[in-house]
Amino acid sequence: xxxxxxxxxxxxxxxxxxxxxxxxxxxxxxxxxxxxxxxxxxxxxxxxxxxxxxxxxxxxxxxxxxxxxxxxxxxxxxxxxxxxxxxxxxxxxxxxxxxxxxxxxxxxxxxxxxxxxxxxxxxxxxxxxxxxxxxxxxxxxxxxxxxxxxxxxxxxxxxxxxxxxxxxxxxxxxxxxxxxxxxxxxxxxxxxxxxxxxxxxxxxxxxxxxxxxxxxxxxxxxxxxxxxxxxxxxxxxxxxxxxxxxxxxxxxxxxxxxxxxxxxxxxxxxxxxxxxxxxxxxxxxxxxxxxxxxxxxxxxxxxxxxxxxxxxxxxxxxxxxxxxxxxxxxxxxxxxxxxxxxxxxxxxxxxxxxxxxxxxxxxxxxxxxxxxxxxxxxxxxxxxxxxxxxxxxxxxxxxxxxxxxxxxxxxxxxxxxxxxxxxxxxxxxxxxxxxxxxxxxxxxxxxxxxxxxxxxxxxxxxxxxxxxxxxxxxxxxxxxxxxxxxxxxxxxxxxxxxxxxxxxxxxxxxxxxxxxxxxxxxxxxxxxxxxxxxxxxxxxxxxxxxxxxxxxxxxxxxxxxxxxxxxxxxxxxxxxxxxxxxxxxxxxxxxxxxxxxxxx
Amino acid sequence: xxxxxxxxxxxxxxxxxxxxxxxxxxxxxxxxxxxxxxxxxxxxxxxxxxxxxxxxxxxxxxxxxxxxxxxxxxxxxxxxxxxxxxxxxxxxxxxxxxxxxxxxxxxxxxxxxxxxxxxxxxxxxxxxxxxxxxxxxxxxxxxxxxxxxxxxxxxxxxxxxxxxxxxxxxxxxxxxxxxxxxxxxxxxxxxxxxxxxxxxxxxxxxxxxxxxxxxxxxxxxxxxxxxxxxxxxxxxxxxxxxxxxxxxxxxxxxxxxxxxxxxxxxxxxxxxxxxxxxxxxxxxxxxxxxxxxxxxxxxxxxxxxxxxxxxxxxxxxxxxxxxxxxxxxxxxxxxxxxxxxxxxxxxxxxxxxxxxxxxxxxxxxxxxxxxxxxxxxxxxxxxxxxxxxx
Ligand SMILES: Cc1ncc(COP(=O)(O)O)c(C=O)c1O
Numbered sequence: 008x009x010x011x012x013x014x015x016x017x018x019x020x021x022x023x024x025x026x027x028x029x030x031x032x033x034x035x036x037x038x039x040x041x042x043x044x045x046x047x048x049x050x051x052x053x054x055x056x057x058x059x060x061x062x063x064x065x066x067x068x069x070x071x072x073x074x075x076x077x078x079x080x081x082x083x084x085x086x087x088x089x090x091x092x093x094x095x096x097x098x099x100x101x102x103x104x105x106x107x108x109x110x111x112x113x114x115x116x117x118x119x120x121x122x123x124x125x126x127x128x129x130x131x132x133x134x135x136x137x138x139x140x141x142x143x144x145x146x147x148x149x150x151x152x153x154x155x156x157x158x159x160x161x162x163x164x165x166x167x168x169x170x171x172x173x174x175x176x177x178x179x180x181x182x183x184x185x186x187x188x189x190x191x192x193x194x195x196x197x198x199x200x201x202x203x204x205x206x207x208x209x210x211x212x213x214x215x216x217x218x219x220x221x222x223x224x225x226x227x228x229x230x231x232x233x234x235x236x237x238x239x240x241x242x243x244x245x246x247x248x249x250x251x252x253x254x255x256x257x258x259x260x261x262x263x264x265x266x267x268x269x270x271x272x273x274x275x276x277x278x279x280x281x282x283x284x285x286x287x288x289x290x291x292x293x294x295x296x297x298x299x300x301x302x303x304x305x306x307x308x309x310x311x312x313x314x315x316x317x318x319x320x321x322x323x324x325x326x327x328x329x330x331x332x333x334x335x336x337x338x339x340x341x342x343x344x345x346x347x348x349x350x351x352x353x354x355x356x357x358x359x360x361x362x363x364x365x366x367x368x369x370x371x372x373x374x375x376x377x378x379x380x381x382x383x384x385x386x387x388x389x390x391x392x393x394x395x396x397x398x399x400x401x402x403x404x405x406x407x408x409x410x411x412x413x414x415x416x417x418x419x420x421x422x423x424x425x426x427x428x429x430x431x432x433x434x435x436x437x438x439x440x441x442x443x444x445x446x447x448x449x450x451x452x453x454x455x456x457x458x459x460x461x462x463x464x465x466x467x468x469x470x471x472x473x474x475x476x477x478x479x480x481x482x483x484x485x486x487x488x489x490x491x492x493x494x495x496x497x498x499x500x501x502x503x504x505x506x507x508x509x510x511x512x513x514x515x516x517x518x519x520x521x522x523x524x525x526x527x528x529x530x531x532x533x534x535x536x537x538x539x540x541x542x543x544x545x546x547x548x549x550x551x552x553x554x555x556x557x558x559x560x561x562x563x564x565x566x567x568x569x570x571x572x573x574x575x576x577x578x579x580x581x582x583x584x585x586x587x588x589x590x591x592x593x594x595x596x597x598x599x600x601x602x603x604x605x606x607x
Numbered sequence: 608x609x610x611x612x613x614x615x616x617x618x619x620x621x622x623x624x625x626x627x628x629x630x631x632x633x634x635x636x637x638x639x640x641x642x643x644x645x646x647x648x649x650x651x652x653x654x655x656x657x658x659x660x661x662x663x664x665x666x667x668x669x670x671x672x673x674x675x676x677x678x679x680x681x682x683x684x685x686x687x688x689x690x691x692x693x694x695x696x697x698x699x700x701x702x703x704x705x706x707x708x709x710x711x712x713x714x715x716x717x718x719x720x721x722x723x724x725x726x727x728x729x730x731x732x733x734x735x736x737x738x739x740x741x742x743x744x745x746x747x748x749x750x751x752x753x754x755x756x757x758x759x760x761x762x763x764x765x766x767x768x769x770x771x772x773x774x775x776x777x778x779x780x781x782x783x784x785x786x787x788x789x790x791x792x793x794x795x796x797x798x799x800x801x802x803x804x805x806x807x808x809x810x811x812x813x814x815x816x817x818x819x820x821x822x823x824x825x826x827x828x829x830x831x832x833x834x835x836x837x838x839x840x841x842x843x844x845x846x847x848x849x850x851x852x853x854x855x856x857x858x859x860x861x862x863x864x865x866x867x868x869x870x871x872x873x874x875x876x877x878x879x880x881x882x883x884x885x886x887x888x889x890x891x892x893x894x895x896x897x898x899x900x901x902x903x904x905x906x907x908x909x910x911x912x913x914x915x916x917x918x919x920x921x922x923x924x925x926x927x928x929x930x931x932x933x934x935x936x937x938x939x940x941x942x943x944x945x946x947x948x949x950x951x952x953x954x955x956x957x958x959x960x961x962x963x964x965x966x967x968x969x970x971x972x973x974x975x976x977x978x979x980x981x982x983x984x985x986x987x988x989x990x991x992x993x994x995x996x997x
Contacts (some may be wrong), residue, residue, distance in 0.1 A: 460865070482656045559836035578837050586835065588656045593649050597835050 028126030042137030049512025065249025097124030127410035134403035178224025257532035283322035290316020294362030507558035631862030646851025673794030677705035733951035748905035750779030873971035878904035
């Protein structure tokens with residue numbers, strides 16, 4: 008009877024929580040046809056469609072290699088990326104729970120984990136509304152590599168195909184990740200190795216098998232790319248072009264502002280409540296596995312250490328709560344701190360709970376959880392440390408792993424410590440998640456108006472997709488469509504040189520050819536030099552036929568000197584085909600077509 | 608205390624009241640943060656783009672007022688002494704003043720008593736060899752007989768112009784008012800459906816007039832071409848003035864445009880409630896909407912049998928806290944109208960409209976309580992005067 012009541016409560020709680028998590032992907036789905044980002048997403052689609060024309064790229068491989076099938080319809084493409092994101096993240100959650108909790112999960116807990124996984128994936132997507140961009144592919148691959156690693160730790164028989172299959176998947180997805188974010192892939196390899204050593208029953212024979220099949224998986228990926236996409240020398244050329252591009256633009260810093268969120272968090276605490284930090288660290292030191300075990304027979308000492316840590320933690324939470332003020336409409340970067348902070352909380356909870364645990368085995372289990380949480384938070388950071396230190400990526404990826412770490416912790420607490428703890432943990436998680444969702448829907452990435460106000464049906468790329476956009480963005484696309492009609496037959500369309508340096512979507516939408524790179528980026532130190540570099544590759548005939556998208560009043564406008572140096576005067580030799588207000592950069596653009604010299 | 612005044616009505620319904628919301632505040636804030644408050648900036652361009660989308664006009668130029676937009680029309684057409692422009696006599700001063708300023712003569716023609724819009728036959732009768740243009744006014748946002756006027760202008764080689772001051776969002780046979788003539792003008796004055804206090808727009812539909820209109824708005828210079836990178840320095844090209852709206856006001860206007868649907872819906876509900884109550888009253892003439900017209904619920908007006916009754920009603924309503932308003936003084940009877948313009952015929956319908964028309968309070972933020980008060984008060988007046996027969 009007693010057990011039945013417990014089970015019933017567990018089922019109810021998990022069922023309801025699952026529904027709360029499930030609401031996240033559902034609300035992404037109903038908004039999937041709204042909004043369009045004109046810069047990064049333009050870069051992405053331009054790369055897809057003009058792969059052969061493009062000689063300079065670096066991180067676009069997962070897309071142009073069609074790791075994700077990409078139908079012409081943007082909406083269907085979003086749906087696919089979203090489904091893969093959710094599927095891989097749900098699988099990761101299930102595999103991680105199995106590996107860490109080491110028990111057969113009740114069906115209702117599987118349901119909760121799958122929903123939390125889908126919710127975690129959706130939460131990542133929210134940061135990139137309306138378009139998940141190519142970074143989503145990195146996250147999908149990362150979830151696959153991590154999921155395969157978790158699976159490997161639970162499989163005893165290294166000679167069976169489940170083990171070999173998981174190892175091959177890790178290698179396959181790992182090389183894919185290397186093509187997406189090379190440095191991140193290296194960090195991931197390290198993290199997966201630690202994870203494996205921590206959780207698996209180790210044997211040398213097993214390790215040899217593992218390495219063998221990981222290499223086989225990676226080789227399979229390589230061969231498939233060779234056969235179906237392009238030979239290695241071409242890829243190497245592209246990589247070289249991409250590196251050169253970064254060199255000229257001045258973006259070639261591999262280790263960018265790493266760990267900034269963590270640093271900022273610690274700074275906030277140090278400045279506002281150094282005692283909280285001290286208490287937490289002391290508590291943590293006391294509760295650490297090796298230390299707490301020494302006081303196995305002095306439960307009061309262990310309790311004291313854990314209590315100290317817990318008070319420090321609560322204190323820190325309060326500081327962050329104040330920092331983020333209201334949970335709805337908080338500044339996005341603060342929300343990101345909050346998410347990272349939750350990840351840290353998951354780790355520390357595990358450590359303190361371990362110290363409190365009645366026997367050595369339970370203690371070990373908690374500490375294992377803390378270790379995995381720590382690794383996940385590290386994984387997050389490692390994915391974002393390299394490349395641009397852009398907070399939105401950090402926050403987006405963090406969210407997936409924080410949801411995972413907290414869900415695992417909550418499940419374990421529910422089992423061994425009681426539902427009250429678990430409920431507290433999950434509530435602390437749900438609040439910022441819902442706040443994130445609300446904030447992002449109301450302030451979608453790079454869009455002027457909330458998703459709800461994106462209502463006007465707009466035809467993109469002559470009808471390849473129909474999306475709902477805000478009226479100003481619709482006007483922009485409609486005018487570019489009209490201009491494109493004058494560009495001539497599809498197979499003879501000229502190059503479009505974008506002097507705004509921010510609107511690669513224009514070229515995709517107008518079905519014009521790219522200027523050897525999917526995007527001439529403005530606003531970088533070396534942007535003008537990069538334009539010159541691009542122009543140097545353009546023949547006189549190509550340049551004479553090229554159309555120009557100019558943004559004369561835009562502060563980051565590229566200097567047209569390299570065009571003018573070759574005898575083309577923007578005022579004299581071109582006619583204005585259309586003018587429009589560009590979304591995102593919020594400035595007037597003009598589309599210029601060449602006219603015969605001397606003509607008026 | 609002796610002679611204490613009668614208790615003031617607890618609820619007072621103003622004649623109109625603008626409705627500003629979060630969108631306006633956000634846009635205003637953005638404009639300030641952007642730091643560029645001179646005209647022609649981001650917010651202005653956004654408003655212009657939205658209007659170009661919604662009206663199909665070749666180019667929309669946001670102006671400080673509808674009056675300014677009307678003056679720009681006169682400048683763009685280079686009207687001057689010796690020219691005549693036919694305008695309805697039942698309209699706002701600016702409709703005629705814009706042409707008189709250039710030395711042209713506004714010729715006042717009579718209106719259609721059902722719509723208060725320029726009467727086609729009256730306009731035809733007013734045409735002389737000096738006539739250059741016909742200026743329509745879409746009274747209360749209800750379209751004029753557009754096909755007839757388009758034909759009339761084509762027949763006599765006249766320029767068709769539209770004072771669509773009251774007609775934002777209104778259509779005739781599915782086409783936006785203001786987009787039929789060579790040029791059209793909108794008002795965003797305090798009293799209008801969409802407002803930023805003072806503001807207007809010039810709709811340029813004739814592509815040949817786009818450049819001249821841009822020059823005129825910017826002190827007669829080709830600064831717009833300069834900003835598009837078409838000329839290396841700008842210079843004085845034609846006679847113009849400064850007809851740019853401040854970015855602050857444009858920001859508010861942009862917020863209003865973002866809420867246009869909501870604002871119009873709210874007005875329409877009130878307009879329809881009035882019409883359900885007073886449309887069937889035999890003793891009143893209420894708005895008649897031609898089948899081709901899709902109006903914007905700008906005005907709900909009543910017309911009484913005579914001026915005495917109209918004035919009595921206005922006084923009664925005011926005493927009960929409800930503000931109403933008559934409308935225009937016939938322009939041909941005003942001192943300046945007589946001096947600068949000329950009436951074409953007797954204009955009996957204009958005189959009648961001026962004497963008998965009364966506008967009821969109508970604004971989007973009107974509460975149900977206010978609406979009920981207006982309706983109850985008016986019904987009480989009708990009962991008292993034995994007019995409540997339907
Ligand atoms: C028909 C008509 N024309 C012109 C105007 C003048 O508009 P503004 O105040 O924007 O100059 C009005 C304003 O009431 C009007 O009703």
